[in-house]
Amino acid sequence: MEVKNIVMLGFGDMGKGIAQVCLMAGYSVTAVDVSDEIIQKGLEYNRTGFEKLEEKGKLPKGATAATIMEKLKVNKNLSNAVKNADLVIEAVLEKPDIKQQLCKEVIDNSPEHCIFASNTSSISITEIAQVCDKPENVIGMHFFNPAPLMRLIEVIKGDKASEEAMDIGVKVAKTLPCLRGERYVARVLKDRPGFIVNRVLAPSSIYTNYIVDLAYENEIPWEQVDADLSNPNAPMTSLTLADFTGRDIAFNAGLYYAEKISADFKPGKVLTMHYNKGTLGKKTGKGYYDWSKGRPQPDLSKKAGLVDRRVFIAITANEGCRILEEGVVKSWKVIDEAIQAGMNFPGPMQYATTNYKELSNVLEEYSEKLGKSYLKPCEMLKSGKFVDMQ
Ligand SMILES: NC(=O)c1ccc[n+]([C@@H]2O[C@H](COP(=O)([O-])OP(=O)(O)OC[C@H]3O[C@@H](n4cnc5c(N)ncnc54)[C@H](O)[C@@H]3O)[C@@H](O)[C@H]2O)c1
Secondary structure, three states: OOOOEEEEEOOOHHHHHHHHHHHHOOOEEEEEOOOHHHHHHHHHHHHHHHHHHHHOOOOOOOOOHHHHHOOEEEOOOHHHHOOOOOEEEEOOOOOHHHHHHHHHHHHHHOOOOOEEEEOOOOOOHHHHHOOOOOHHHEEEEEEOOOOOOOOEEEEEEOOOOOHHHHHHHHHHHHHOOOOOOOOEEEEEOOOOOOOOHHHHHOOHHHHHHHHHHHHHHOOOOHHHHHHHHOOOOOOOOHHHHHHHHOHHHHHHHHHHHHHHOOHHHOOOHHHHHHHHHOOOEHHHOEOOOEOOOOOOOOOOOOOOOOOOOHHHHHHHHHHHHHHHHHOOOOOHHHHHHHHHHHHOOOOOHHHHHHHHHHHHHHHHHHHHHHOOHHHOOOHHHHHOHHHHOO
């Protein structure tokens, strides 16, 4: 089956960017959203985006902003919009019941071959698919924000999805250009919480919660903790980034992983306090830092000396090994490449191939120290069996 017509369901922050790369790849795109205002903003974003790319000579050969925009239609009636769709990419609110309802509506009203791909960050693809008549046609296509600039797309197999649907998802994803480097598509073989990148990075929060709670109890200034936690080459310090993303997002992610994977992910004292007080970071003007005068510029000249940086690499390598054990991916290289493409920093696995014994010892020590059994090294890491899974 050749994909020609794509429906972009949800034209918000993610949807408008995903539509942009689909259009650049030459697909016809129909955008569907319930909000007229969002549709107008999405059209404007795409028009000005293509005009800028045209000026810079970065549009595909022979295309102009005007010819590309001709391939973008809008339609507020979903059942009607999907009549000729080959692929529907869904990026509406992160609510399971809404995604399920829309998945059913799409499958009921689209051609037999049409694939429904959800951009969810956390909801199970299998769960979304279970209410529709063709779960074999339901996959995940998880883009990173903003979709035109972030290289990674994770294509996720719902438990009942067919290999053919996966092949089509991967094939389309590979055709979508990235404006900053080469597109990287990771095939996610099992539908497990967080897929690859979010999952591997998630348990670092267990250690961060411990550090910030310790600092709070000892009245150590956030700037000093931030100096410990931050990578000097990163575009933002760690605590600035935590404020920028939003403390509510971190709080909800903690609850989500606590429910799905281990109670050790439960939000710590400081995070819970920020959430309850509404000091959510940039969006409320205050989090760790004051944002009322714009982005804070913390002074990192003095360190608190609380952080052992080996712990982060040990925790992420351990989680990488867990998803290898679970069969989410078959190769540690995919994990490293996905993290690099989705987050712009290197993954932990290459380093772990020669240092897994030391990393396992670090985890034994810190799981005791923090009283968190989830931090214990898994068999795959301890034994080094993953090394051959290239
Ligand atoms: N923002 C991110 O960084 C990011 C990254 C990866 C994945 N995601 C996922 O992408 C999805 C969308 O996130 P977003 O940040 O673009 O949200 P958003 O709020 O910007 O956009 C959601 C859009 O869905 C529309 N919508 C709501 N109900 C609808 C319906 N019944 N039919 C059609 N449109 C409807 C809303 O009007 C809105 O425009 C979520 O599932 C989110 O978890 C987000």
